[in-house]
Amino acid sequence: MKGTKIAVYPGSFDPITNGHCDLVWRGLKLFDGIIVAIARNGSKGPLFTVEERLEMLRETFKDVPNVEVDSFDGLLVDYVVQRGADTILRGLRAVSDFEYEFQLGLMNRKLNKNVQTVFLMTGLRWIFISSSIIKEAARFGGNTQDMVPDIVYEKLKERFGKG
Numbered sequence: 001m002k003g004t005k006i007a008v009y010p011g012s013f014d015p016i017t018n019g020h021c022d023l024v025w026r027g028l029k030l031f032d033g034i035i036v037a038i039a040r041n042g043s044k045g046p047l048f049t050v051e052e053r054l055e056m057l058r059e060t061f062k063d064v065p066n067v068e069v070d071s072f073d074g075l076l077v078d079y080v081v082q083r084g085a086d087t088i089l090r091g092l093r094a095v096s097d098f099e100y101e102f103q104l105g106l107m108n109r110k111l112n113k114n115v116q117t118v119f120l121m122t123g124l125r126w127i128f129i130s131s132s133i134i135k136e137a138a139r140f141g142g143n144t145q146d147m148v149p150d151i152v153y154e155k156l157k158e159r160f161g162k163g
Contacts, residue, residue, distance in 0.1 A: 019126030
C-alpha cells in the first residue's frame with residue numbers, strides 16, 4: 001500500500017465489534033487504505049489468540065481490497081513507519097476514552113513527530129459497545145449477534161457454548 005495515504009488502526013480487537021468496523025468504513029473515506037493491526041504486546045489477558053483474532057479480522061474484511069490485516073510487536077510508531085504510513089487512526093466513544101487516547105497520542109508524537117494521530121468519534125449506534133462488554137454479555141448468554149461480525153458471533157458461541 002505504499003505511495004498512498006495509509007492509516008494504521010491498532011488495537012487488541014478481542015474481539016472486533018461492529019463499532020470497530022464502523023470506524024474502518026468511515027476511515028476509508030479519509031484514507032486510501034487502512035491497516036488493521038493487532039498489538040501483540042498488549043497487557044490485557046485476551047479471550048482469543050492473536051491467530052484467532054487475525055482470522056476473524058481477515059474474514060470480516062475479506063472483500064475490502066484497501067483494508068489489510070496484520071499484527072505487530074513493539075512500539076506502534078515504529079510499526080507505522082515500517083509500513084510506510086504516517087497516521088494512526090483511533091476511535092473515541094466517551095470523554096474517558098479521550099483522556100487515555102490523548103495521552104497515547106501525545107506520547108506517540110513525542111516518540112516520532114512525523115506520525116500523526118487522527119481520532120474519529122464512534123457512530124452513535126455503537127457508542128456503548130466495547131470488546132469487554134461484548135465478551136461479558138456473551139459469557140452470560142446474551143445475544144450479541146447484531147453487535148459483532150458474523151464470524152465473531154460464531155466464535156463467541158463456540159467459546160461459551162451459548163447462542
